[in-house]
Amino acid sequence: MSALSSVLDRLDNNLDQSLERLFGLLRIKSISTDPAFSGDCRKAAEWLVADLKSIGFDASVRDTPGHPMVVAHHDGPAGSPHVLFYGHYDVQPVDPLDLWEADPFDPKVKELEPGRKVITGRGSSDDKGQLMLFVEACRAWKEVHGGLPCKITLLFEGEEESGSPSLKPFLDANSEELKADFAMVCDTGMWDRETPAISIALRGLVGEEITVHAADRDLHSGEYGGAAANPVRILAKVLADIHDDTGHITIPGFYDGVEETPSQILKSWETLGETAEKFLGEVGLSIPSGEKGRSVLELVWARPTAEFNGIIGGYTGKGFKTVIASQASAKVSFRLVHKQDPEKIRTAFREFVSARIPADCSVEFDKHGGSPAIQLSYDSPFLNKAKDALTDEWSKQAVMIAVGGSIPIVGDFKTYLGMESLLVGFGLPDDRIHSPNEKYDLTSFHKGQRSWARILDALTRS
Amino acid sequence: MSALSSVLDRLDNNLDQSLERLFGLLRIKSISTDPAFSGDCRKAAEWLVADLKSIGFDASVRDTPGHPMVVAHHDGPAGSPHVLFYGHYDVQPVDPLDLWEADPFDPKVKELEPGRKVITGRGSSDDKGQLMLFVEACRAWKEVHGGLPCKITLLFEGEEESGSPSLKPFLDANSEELKADFAMVCDTGMWDRETPAISIALRGLVGEEITVHAADRDLHSGEYGGAAANPVRILAKVLADIHDDTGHITIPGFYDGVEETPSQILKSWETLGETAEKFLGEVGLSIPSGEKGRSVLELVWARPTAEFNGIIGGYTGKGFKTVIASQASAKVSFRLVHKQDPEKIRTAFREFVSARIPADCSVEFDKHGGSPAIQLSYDSPFLNKAKDALTDEWSKQAVMIAVGGSIPIVGDFKTYLGMESLLVGFGLPDDRIHSPNEKYDLTSFHKGQRSWARILDALTRS
Known part of the structure; x- marks a missing residue:
């Protein structure tokens, strides 16, 4: 059994426990925009620090003029890459509360349709669910092998949903401590329920x-x-x-x-089966209004x-x-x-x-x-490794996609820490982030953990 | 002494009395849009009927669903033309009252600047002052010669400032009685204080x-x-x-x-000395935005x-x-x-x-x-006669101008009575009609009466 497969087994066997841990974090009402929940924000940061310490991270709550940051470090083998992993523990407000089918801070597993289970609750997808995938992958690796495959720094923000006022000063003041070979950002999604994705461009x-x-x-x-x-x-x-x-x-x-998008990227977008009729049909339109001769995905992602x-x-x-x-x-x-x-x-x-x-x-x-736009490399070594790891986990070619909305942290990492980012996430278009009845597919939660374990493994191999 | 010159003398000698009569009409608060002044509207109509009867017109107040019409008839010599003269006795509201320098319904003669006297008060220009010019011309003619030079029907409306709801049904129901050879409408203005004008087009x-x-x-x-x-x-x-x-x-x-505007008309507009810089300069602009190669007056009057x-x-x-x-x-x-x-x-x-x-x-x-646009003939016999008469009175060539705003009565006369109109008036651009401190130049009042007397005289000559 390879180093990776025993970690994957561990994740499979400990899924219920990992779910209990996520529920513990989801129950904390860390709504960053509302001062009434300041205490809850700090509680979430402290909860994460305690959990990370239990895995062996050198973790601490770091005060800012606003809600605190969580910073944690763990060494890796000599010569292994150093990765900064970013997520945020704060969540959006929950009003209007009467549109929720269940208490947003009392997470549950629910069967959405036959064969499709989801975790319900505020933050289940954005971003507590997504960040805990990585924490669980680290935990399993540590428990199985007594260490991590590479050097890891974690940065969990508590103000992402309220404009990140403390982020830039914090990055600037702590650039030496936070700088790594590259960053991983877990705030994005899959193409669809079967197709893993890496976001490589933000307009x-x-x-x-x-x-x-x-x-x-x-x-x-x-x-x-x-x-x-x-x-x-x-x-x-x-x-x-x-x-x-x-x-x-x-x-x-x-x-x-x-620049012209590389033809292999355009070809991979073609395989997604998205057409102007489908993409625009959802809003009552059918004819792309942009530059002629380009697919609708190229128009919204790369033009x-x-x-x-x-x-x-x-x-x-x-x-x-x-x-x-x-x-x-x-x-x-x-x-x-x-x-x-x-x-x-x-x-x-x-x-x-x-x-x-x-x-x-x-x-x-x-x-x-x-x-400016963020355009990540289409074929950096870490991107290709992550792509292969995702493809292995999901048995389907991972696609390079782009993001319509902005993720300012990616630019900030570039500006303040001189780092490129790898944007991997397991959210789905129907997760209803920022809306009532937010959910996160149990498959995203389970295979997401496995995906990160595979990515960590892949990064350490040449 | 010609028939005309004795009438003109009479007008000159009776100016004070004609002013007193106008003041009598101006004192009546015939604001048509405000139901509180319905009684005043009727009073103005009755005032006019009484005055017209005193000259020998067969005049009557004619009820409508709104404010009454005044209709008056007077015969002329056999073979003389039959003219319908239109004006309106209703006026605009006077608010904001505090912007008036004097009571709007207590008319006065005031020296605006050295050598320039004006009549102040609501309706002094629009349209009581203008319509009384014609009544005074008829009065003088009648007093001097015992009759009028042509057959005249008068139509004075009381709803012009409130949308003329009763006008079309009234024209339709009384078309036989009102139909004449042509209409004269006294609701327009001069080009400037020295230059008489006939309006020949309404866009x-x-x-x-x-x-x-x-x-x-x-x-x-x-x-x-x-x-x-x-x-x-x-x-x-x-x-x-x-x-x-x-x-x-x-x-x-x-x-x-x-159609292209006849070159002699374009030439006459050139003589007015209007330039794009002057016309547009008043509103902070200088470059005509319309079709290139045409004067600013052609653009607003004929294009x-x-x-x-x-x-x-x-x-x-x-x-x-x-x-x-x-x-x-x-x-x-x-x-x-x-x-x-x-x-x-x-x-x-x-x-x-x-x-x-x-x-x-x-x-x-x-x-x-x-x-549709109203385009009156550039050279009908009655137009040319009126033009000559105005030129004689003002010692300056009368110009054919156009009107920016609409005067629906002109279209209605065409539609309901099959008549062309002659649009002659003596208002000036600074009369502040519809605004506080409405005025009418005393020169307009005096020479306007004389102008109408001359026009009546001219019409009867071949």
Whole structure:
């Protein structure tokens, strides 16, 4: 029996005990955004520290101006890699409570449908369930072999659901202690119930609000129509010019830093069987609106976009008013990929807009955030090892996917600790994180533990 | 001394008395929109009937479901033309009262600036002052010559400022009695204090509200951006397509029925000295936004337009929300000229929009009114006579101008009585009609009376 298979056996045999431990953590009401639960947040941190100490981690509760961090260290064999594993122990609020089918802080195993058991409760998926998978994998390894296969640092945050105000200062102040060869982040999901996934890209974002000013007052369209500049018309023209007929974005330099997705990645996405009809069908649409000739998954995962998130100008109430407005405004955002530079794009956009404003009108810009895309390597050694490990566990090729929403920690690890991240998780699209009746599939919980054990094993082998 | 010059002398000599009569009418609070003043509206109608009877008109108060009409008839010499003269005795409300420098219903003559006297009070310009000019011209004619130079019917409405609900049924029911060779409408203005004007065109209007529907719910632009149709983008593209780079409207068939303005009319507009800088400078602009190569006066008086009166979609509050809206809408209006057909334009617009909606989205149209343009003849005999008469009185060439706002009565006279109208008035741009401190220049009042006397005289001559 290999070193790994005995660990996997241990995880199989101890599933009930691991579930009891998770339930213990889930019962703690660590809602970070509500000051009434500050004590519970600390209790969760202390619970984790005690549990990690019992495995032999050098673990401690680390105070911050907000909720504490949990930091834990464990040595590995000489020459083994050093991994920083990140998760968060805080959870979202539970209101509206009456929409929950059971007490959110009294976790249960429930049969969702024949043959499909789930763990119910706030945090079961996001992120207590996910982080405990890794802790259980470490425990089994330690119990079976008396040590861990590599050097491991754990960082569990208590403010992820409330904006992580203490995170950056903490990373900055403790960079020497926290820096590892790479980070593992357990806040993502699988493609579907059968298909494991590694998230390798997070689109960046640039937000801009533009306001076009024309006449110094609202005008009557009978008196001035045809003569006076109409800011709604100017704005519509500016926005319409941003995409050409093929969905390509026309702002000069916009595609600087955008790379073509490797063909083997595109091919692997094809195998997922996602079609525009299926993806868009869920929201009542069917035709991709982005660049022509690219699959819907490539469009949302690997291509940049320009989206108009809001527009307003003139009379928008009931009925009609023949007014020519003095101003009109729009909120525009760009999703970025690869190496696109948010500030260069902001500048290019502003020049693009300004060039389209008549000389007797003006435009005002308001900046709304900017963050670069995170594009992890498609074939780093640790990624390939993790991919193989996942494929072995799930008997199905692990896919490289991308994430629509942002996971700021990945950028922070890069910025403050100079580390790449490996994003592996076992959440499912129907986990209802942030909503009533959050759940985590028992299969995710069980095979997730096994997956991490396999990944740890794979990382140590050359 | 000619028949006319003795009438003009009479008007000059009786100016004070005519002013006293106007003041009598101005003191009546005939605010048509406020039911509290119903009695005052009737009182104004009765005042007019009494005054007209004193000149020898067969005048009566004619009940309607709303405020009464005043109808009066007076014969003219055999073979003389028959003219219907229209005005309205109702006035706008006076609030906010504290912005008035004097009681709006206690008219006064006031020196606005050295050498410029004005009559102050609600209705002094719109429309009691204007209609009394004609009554005074008739009175002088009658007093001097014992009769009128032509057959005259007077129609004074009491609901013009509150939507004229009774007008069309009244015209329809009394068409035989009211029909004349042509109508004269005294609700317009001069070009400036020195230049008399005849309004020969009123732009028509088509209003449409369009709502583009895309996904069946609001979407997250991270998850769906680049794939899902964005209704703001679709709408912006539709609106941007309506004008080409030269300001020309691209909707097929839009210019059907649009005629080129005769060159002598364009030349006469040039003599007015209006420039884009002057016209637009008053509202903080300087560059005409309409079709290139046309003067600003031609753009607002004789060219059709497409204007976007309002637009809304997505998140329009403070800050930012990375949403892709499920719908977006705009209010669009077209000003029409000459023989453009409102319903054909509505249909062409709807086809134009529908052709630009992706197959998985939809568009909804809401109709908001449609009326054809009124284009009066540039050289009918009565127009030319009136023009000469005005030119004689003001010692300055009368100009043919157009009106931005609508004067529905002109269309109604055409529809119900089959009559063309002659639009002559002596209001000035700074009369503040509908606003506090309404006034009417004493020169308008005096030379306006003389102008009408001259027009009546001119009409009877071949």
